[in-house]
Amino acid sequence: MSAVEKAAPAVTIPAIGQAYGGGFVTGITREPATGKRFLNITAGAEHELVGKWGEYGVKIEGADSFTDSLANTQAMAAAGSELAAKALALSIGGHNDWAIPARDVQELQYRHFKPTTEENWESSRNGDNPHSEPVGQLYSAEDPLQTVHVAFQEGGPEAFRDTWYWSSSQRSAYYAFSMHFDDGYQFNYAKSYELRVRPVRSELID
Template identity: 35%
Template sequence: MKPEMITLKHGDTTIKMPTSSLVKLAAASVFAQVLPPAANVQPVAIGEIPALGAVWPGQGGLNGGLVAERGDVPAHYLIFASEDAGSHEWGRRGETSGATSKTDGLANSAILLEEGSHPAAKAASQYTADDHNDFYLPAAAELYQGWLNCPEVFAQDCYYWSSSQRSAYNAFSVTFDDGHQGTTGKDHELRVRPVRRFFI
């Protein structure tokens, strides 16, 4: 079956293309205008990407590795802060939170900050480095990616909070000596490592 074609004329120029191709071009043009600047940045040259766990100059921390596009979140690098933001409670033990994504810490953190009384998410969101103030508490999968790619940049003798709730009483946590993923009571004080996204 032949695709439906459309002909465009402008002056002496004529372009004939499948209608589906024109729709894709139009959508891409609209998205380029309305998406936030972070989603429209120029691609990074391969030679400029630091080794995993190394400082990424100007990005506020360490290269935590590439995250593939997922849903409406474009492909990006995780930039882990170079240091922890202290030890804090997850908060609101006994209450169910809407922060249940295992992969989207930015969305989880926005929910936690809106709910209020979530010290770990608040501490991560207040972290700044290299003039970047878009840090958040990583989701369980994002924190685990830190263990897969650069465990040596985290403390090895404690657990770190994720922003992913497990239940009204517990949230997911990770330890970096062996990568154990567990759940911990929300009233415990665990380490907080902020993270941000660097879009490519």
């Protein structure tokens, strides 16, 4: 270890579920292009939004990232998405950089805050998250289990609803990725559908 490394202060990362940064710590993702790590923070349930992702049949440039929630949401808003504009307008706990979660950020929301005791949906690439730390593996029927964070358990004040939530990751001109928070099914819905959103923000770790 070099003298510089010895002198560098250790970075203390708050625990999953801890109240922090205007919301609750959700997990870490790594940007594929730069390798930079980000701490993702989920807003409380009172800040959930509902709306259409965007216009069906319109492809939005810059809304395809699986990790960069803010860049996706900014691109959506620039293209006229009312839902994205509402997310960007949020101010929670003194923070104004809220966004619709990118696909692999949303996966962390389910992995760590799964509200129900239902079995997980074992199909497709549900749970496969190459950008999370640690890397997410395919869900089994019993993994992940219901969250240990009581406030996020079904019926709790912060619990996700038993329904579909939008991610900000575009699949095509017609569809965007979404996730069902009963069983972890990751799918894509027509952009014209009205689904829920649980906003997130991210902080650079290193």
